[in-house]
Amino acid sequence: MTKFRAKLTLILILLIGCSMLIVGLFMAKVLEDSHIQALEDNMERELKVILATGDWTRNGSDSELMSYYTEQAKRIKASTDSRLTYVRADGRVLGDSDQSPEQMDNHLTRPEIVTAAANGVGYTTRYSDTLKENMLYAAIPVKKGEQITGYIRLAMSLEQVDRSILHLWYFLISGLAILFVIAGIVSYRIAKGITRPIEKMTRVAKQITNMNYESRVPAYSNDEVGQLGQAINRMSESLQQQMARIQENERRLQGVMENMISGIMMIDREERIVLLNPAGEDILGFSAQELLGKKYNEAKQQYEFTKLIQECIETREPISDEMIFYYPAEMILEINLIPIAHEDEEWSGVLVVLHDTTAVRRLERMRSEFVANVSHELKTPIAAVKGFAETLLAGALNDKDTAVSFLQIIFDESERLNRLIGDILELSKIESKRIPMHFSPIYMPEFLEKTVSVLRKEAEKKHIELSLYVDEDIYIEADEDRLRQILINLLSNGINYTQDGGKVKVRVEPLEMNGDGDYERLRIIVSDTGIGIPKKDLPRIFERFYRVDKARSRSSGGTGLGLSIVKHLVELHKGTIRVDSEVGVGTKFTIELPVIH
Known part of the structure; x- marks a missing residue:
């Protein structure tokens, strides 16, 4: 009851x-x-x-x-x-x-x-x-x-x-007791008839409150109680449809918010942060749990960013700006602030959109630097060719020895110019991933022996010991030509930057043995005892046209693109490359590649 x-x-x-x-x-x-x-x-x-x-x-x-x-x-x-x-x-x-x-x-x-x-x-x-x-x-x-x-x-x-009087009271009490029993039974039946439909409606209403919109009131008569039950059923059906639409919209909005690469932050009319998507958490360096509910000026954000939000709140006008953030990492952000207003033009807050343009700006800077470097690198051999050609035309052809010397210089600079243009085209194709990769099984001992033999004469000229360390049963699936290009570039650098009588070594080691005793990755180490690379230059060693010692690089005939090409080719093999070096001791390049693609 x-x-x-x-x-x-x-x-x-x-x-x-x-x-x-x-x-x-x-x-x-x-x-x-x-x-x-x-x-x-x-x-x-x-x-x-x-x-x-x-x-x-x-x-x-x-x-x-x-x-x-x-x-x-x-x-x-x-x-x-x-x-x-x-x-x-x-x-x-x-x-x-x-x-x-x-x-x-x-x-x-x-x-x-x-x-x-x-x-x-x-x-x-x-x-x-x-x-x-x-x-x-x-x-x-x-x-x-x-x-x-x-x-x-x-x-x-x-x-x-x-x-x-006492007899009368006895009679009254007995009569009341009997009457109470009869009244209780009759009252219970009457109350039950009235309350049973109401109880069922109450249970349905509670289930609707708990978001069970499929619950319905059983059909009753067409009296007021029955009409109330029908009204509750219609309300439940309407709520079910509306909640289905709301939930679908919420799922879509949540999917958009969670997968956006731009950070989204919403500030309400009380200047409190009420929304922050995962991208916004990564950009700002704070979790939504730390920021939600706080005022924007209490969220430990960069001063310029806080001032920009304040300006938007005061002017209630859209603002777009670009700003450098230093936490959690240095990045360039494009910030868009849009005031939010309802149809009745009542101001309700600010929507902040944060877009990380660091990569775009870096690419723009790299493109600009690349154009400048290419122009500079092309200008040097062209100027040499032009200068010596002009000298020959001015009468140096009459002196046979001088003419031969000048022509040799013109030839060398032309060769250098050809290599530079070839490397630029090669790097361009590699970066745009337009080169096809042909993976095939490679027997590493034989492959490395052929590769090293290409450079052995060059090493012998400088009395450099060129050694190879690899087990007999080592195989890898890779593009043979591109893998050879990687190793030749690294070995050439080792020979060029190692003093006479030094050593250049190639070592191959299996990694990540599985339960069957087979290895899943392969490590290739190319090391030398050359002049080494200063620590301040190590982070930029794989950049295009970056040279540690520009005079020494040019004298060795390098274009400044070799290590950049190596890095991109290693990444096309789904591998990694790193460098360790100490000035006066030597340099070690470590490549790790998957055995099977």
Whole structure:
């Protein structure tokens, strides 16, 4: 039984019970009053009969009168079974059927005596301290002419009245108990009939509150309760459709927000951060949990960024700017701030869009540097060719030795120019991933022996020891031509930058052995005992046209693109390359490649 049904049942029972109780109290009061009224009438008649048949005006001493009137009172009580008392006009009790008059108080102030003196008859009901029970008293005056000489008082026990009232109460209580049971059953049935549909509607409403929009109220009659159930069902259907649309929109919006590469931050009208997507967390260096709910000027952000938000809030105009951020990493951000307003033009906050343009700006800078470097690198051999050609045209052709020397220089610079253009085209194709990769199994000992043999004569010219360390059963799946290009570039650098009598080594090691004892990756180490690379230059060693020692590089015939080409070719093989070097000790290039593609 629900609380509502219990309350309704209790209210019905209380209404019926209170009605019966009030009726019972009224009946008990009416019965008591009518019974007492009948006793009072009887007692008045008896008193008048006693007054008329007795001598109540005798003279004598108090003791004689007390003896006489006491005897009279006792004789009358034997006939009427009622207590009779004779009181003199001054209140002195001269006779009583139940107690000695000498022991009784003055009765002049008793209510029944006072009323009898005033009205001719007096009644009162009170507890008798003498008899220890409720008594009904009636008194009439005794007159001699117009003068009152005394009072006759008759007292009757109310025990019979009390017994009648008690019997009535027993009847009422029994009737009420039976009525309460009947009323409880009837009330429960009535309450159940009223509350059962309401209970089911309440359960459905709670399920709707808990987002169970498929819950429905069973069909009832077409009365008000049935119409309420139909209205709840229609509301549930409408909510189900609306929530489905809302959830679909939320999923789409969440998918967009989570996968956007731009950071999104929303600030409400109270200047608190209420939205931050994952890209925004990465850009700002703080999690959404740390920032949500905080004011934008309390979020420990860069001062210029905070000022830009403040300006947008104050002007409520769109702002676009570019700014350098230094935390959590140095980056260039394009910042767009858009004020948010509803259809009624009420301002509700600011939308901040953060786009990391660091890579774009770096590419622009690299493109600019590349154009400048290419122009510079092309200008040097072209200037040499032009200068020596002009010298020859000016008359140096007449001097055969000089002419041959100048022509050799022109040839060398042309070769250098050809290599430079070839490397630039090669790097361009590699970076744009336009070169096809042909992967095939390669037996490393044989492959490395052929590769090293290409450079052995060049090493012997400088008395450099060129050594190879590789196990017999080492294989790898790779593009043979491109892998050879990688190793030749690294070995050529090692030979060029190693002093006479130095060493250049190639070592191959298997990595990441699996459960079957097969290796999954291969490490190739090319090391030399050359001049080494300063630590400050190591981070930029793979950049295009970057040279540690420009004069030394040019004298060696390098173009400054070899290591950049190596890095891109290694990445096309899904591998990694790193360099370790110490000035005066040597350099070590470490390449790690997957065995199978």
